[in-house]
Amino acid sequence: MADADPELIDDLLAGKHRALARVITKIENRSEGYRDLVSALYAHTGTADVIGITGSPGAGKSTLVDKLAKRYRDRGETVGVIAVDPSSPFSGGAVLGDRIRMASNVGDMDVFFRSMSARGSLGGLSTATGDAVRALDAFGKDKVIIETVGAGQNEIDIVRTADTVAVLVPPSSGDDVQMLKAGILEIGDVFVVNKADLAGSDKTVQELRGMLEMRESEGPDDWEPEIVETVAKTDEGVAGLVETFDDHAAWLDETGEREARERRRTAEEIRRLLRNDLSRLAERELERKGGIEEFVDSVVARETDPYSVVDDLLDPFEAVTDESDGRHND
Amino acid sequence: MSDSDRKIRCLVAKVGLDGHDRGAHVISRAFRDAGFEVIYSGLHKSPDEIVQAAVQEDVDVVGISILSGAHNTLVPKVMAGLEEYGALHDTLVLVGGIIPEEDRERLEDAGVDGIFGPGTPMEETIEFVRNNVKPR
Numbered sequence: 015m016a017d018a019d020p021e022l023i024d025d026l027l028a029g030k031h032r033a034l035a036r037v038i039t040k041i042e043n044r045s046e047g048y049r050d051l052v053s054a055l056y057a058h059t060g061t062a063d064v065i066g067i068t069g070s071p072g073a074g075k076s077t078l079v080d081k082l083a084k085r086y087r088d089r090g091e092t093v094g095v096i097a098v099d100p101s102s103p104f105s106g107g108a109v110l111g112d113r114i115r116m117a118s119n120v121g122d123m124d125v126f127f128r129s130m131s132a133r134g135s136l137g138g139l140s141t142a143t144g145d146a147v148r149a150l151d152a153f154g155k156d157k158v159i160i161e162t163v164g165a166g167q168n169e170i171d172i173v174r175t176a177d178t179v180a181v182l183v184p185p186s187s188g189d190d191v192q193m194l195k196a197g198i199l200e201i202g203d204v205f206v207v208n209k210a211d212l213a214g215s216d217k218t219v220q221e222l223r224g225m226l227e228m229r230e231s232e233g234p235d236d237w238e239p240e241i242v243e244t245v246a247k248t249d250e251g252v253a254g255l256v257e258t259f260d261d262h263a264a265w266l267d268e269t270g271e272r273e274a275r276e277r278r279r280t281a282e283e284i285r286r287l288l289r290n291d292l293s294r295l296a297e298r299e300l301e302r303k304g305g306i307e308e309f310v311d312s313v314v315a316r317e318t319d320p321y322s323v324v325d326d327l328l329d330p331f332e333a334v335t336d337e338s339d340g341r342h343n344d
Numbered sequence: 345m346s347d348s349d350r351k352i353r354c355l356v357a358k359v360g361l362d363g364h365d366r367g368a369h370v371i372s373r374a375f376r377d378a379g380f381e382v383i384y385s386g387l388h389k390s391p392d393e394i395v396q397a398a399v400q401e402d403v404d405v406v407g408i409s410i411l412s413g414a415h416n417t418l419v420p421k422v423m424a425g426l427e428e429y430g431a432l433h434d435t436l437v438l439v440g441g442i443i444p445e446e447d448r449e450r451l452e453d454a455g456v457d458g459i460f461g462p463g464t465p466m467e468e469t470i471e472f473v474r475n476n477v478k479p480r
Contacts, residue, residue: 032429035402043350106351107376113397114386121392126400131381133351 019047023054026153031123034153038128041145052145058152062094063263065157066173068164069182074208075161076115078182078246078255083125084118085256086157092124094150096143098162098172101131108132112161126150132168140171141286147175170201175279177272178262180204180255183222186214199225202239203262206255210243219243235269237262299327352477354405357385357394359422362412367440367462371407374466380405380473391418395425398435404477410441420454434478438469 025033037055040048065082067075076097083093097112110129119125128146132139143160150158160176162169173179181202199205205222207215222241231238240258244251266272300306309323356372358365365387375382383401385394398406406426408419419439426432432455439451440460448459457476460469 032399032402032431035400039353039402045350101381102376102379105377105379107379108381109372109376110381110383111386113383113401121390121396123396123400127397128400129381129383131351 019051020054023051026055026149027058029154031126034126034149035128037149038146041149042130042133042142044142048145052148055148055152059148060151062147062151062155062158064147064151064160064176064178065259066160066162066176066179067182068162068169068173068179069206069208070184070187071163073182073184073187074244074246075163075182076112078206078208078244078252079112079159079161080116080118081246081249081252082159082256083116083157085252087119087122087125091156092154093119093126094147094153094155094158095125095127096130096146096150096158096160097127098130098132098139098143098160098169100163101133106133126153126155139168140175141283141290143172144175144283170197174201177266177275178203178259180206180259182206182208183218184209185212185218187218203237204255204258205239205241207241207243208246210251211245215243237265237269237271295331296327299330303327352380352405352473353383353401353403354380354407354473355383355385355394355398355401355403357389357397357406357408357422358387359389359391359394359408359410359418360412360414361388362410363387364411365409367411368409371409371440371466371469374470375473378470378474391421391425394422395429398426399429399431403435404480405436405438405473407438407440410439410443413442415439415441415443416447416450419451419456423455434480436473436476436478438473440464440469 022033022037026037037051039045040051067079069075079095079097083095086093097110099108099110099112101108108131110131112129113127116125116127119127130143130146147158147160160172162172164173164181179201181199181204183205185207205226207218207222209215219241226239226241229239240261242251242255242258244255246252266275300309312318313320313323354375356368356375358368368384372382372384383397383403385397394406394408406422408422410418423432423437426435426437436457437455438458438460439456441462443451443459443461451459458472
């Protein structure tokens with residue numbers, strides 16, 4: 015299949031769920047032709063509101079996503095969910111258990127819920143989730159929710175592909191030093207203290223507030239991160255959270271920040287694809303020149319060094335770019 | 345990625361009213377350790393929910409676990425639902441649990457690809473999945 019499977023694209027755009035599911039599978043597997051599929055879908059994207067939800071395991075993300083999806087459905091909006099769970103470092107397998115919490119949306123195909131395994135892929139995952147979001151967007155979903163466990167750099171990359179980022183902080187999740195740590199707490203537009211009926215939630219709200227007060231405000235138009243308390247299990251506070259998300263979406267539109275974020279994301283994405291593809295080309299060149307072992311041999315024998323090896327390997331690339339530079343200067 | 349080394353995705357589904365999911369948990373974990381991606385449905389699901397999950401998750405395998413004896417009503421409903429979405433021909437459907445000998449033929453006629461009773465060695469089920477996943 016050299017070019018995009020037109021039938022699959024047509025079916026997806028016609029609202030067929032199985033075609034959407036199959037496109038996401040191809041994206042995940044990096045199957046033959048998946049890039050053409052994403053390219054073909056691109057023109058149909060740009061209408062979905064993308065919300066990223068992250069937080070530690072057991073913070074209540076899936077239950078909250080279920081309740082959020084229900085609220086959006088009650089307003090007549092359609093919803094796509096991508097829930098990322100970790101994969102085993104040993105077998106590469108995974109148990110994806112987030113669907114279990116989707117009890118409020120049973121039998122409602124307009125909540126399209128997809129579980130994804132991290133597949134141990136560094137960097138590749140944010141590309142795959144980003145492309146899956148695009149498939150849901152092209153399909154016509156009004157709201158797309160990305161749910162991922164907040165544990166590290168990988169999640170930060172994923173969640174940053176969203177327009178609005180919510181970080182779940184369960185009560186009693188450490189002291190104020192935890193709040194000083196870099197990473198996940200820096201990227202939240204909205205902080206959700208879920209399970210707010212548990213002891214310690216007031217203190218957590220206070221600590222979050224203290225942390226947010228230390229943030230530099232960038233000006234009068236800046237978005238001040240909100241703290242919302244919820245009990246997702248009983249739907250308490252969820253209406254307020256939806257309102258906060260709406261406020262943030264409106265702020266994104268009014269200040270031009272939505273466009274700015276999209277531009278930043280796009281630049282980052284082009285760079286990432288460029289890096290991936292260039293390194294693939296470099297690998298090919300390496301194979302063509304006899305493979306890594308030969309180079310290792312000569313470095314280990316102290317005949318050359320890694321820098322010189324790489325310089326030699328990249329020589330043909332340099333030559334080509336120099337040549338086109340020369341052409342421009344004529 | 346070639347077809348042979350694609351990630352196998354399985355839905356482990358508890359349909360109907362029985363409240364025992366120890367077996368489903370054991371299977372989920374064994375599949376995970378075999379390198380499969382397992383979507384676990386949770387308890388007390390209706391056939392419709394299983395079909396919805398199977399279609400959205402685009403799984404290669406649906407493993408239905410039933411201990412209640414209601415397999416003759418529930419399994420054909422799942423099969424019909426998969427058929428409705430055009431998903432039956434490339435989905436491997438397995439049934440596990442307590443299935444009396446005299447019911448096996450009927451399930452196989454309904455399109456079930458494999459039936460695994462209590463005490464089936466885990467390796468046997470995993471091998472069966474590996475060897476019978478349908479091409480896509």
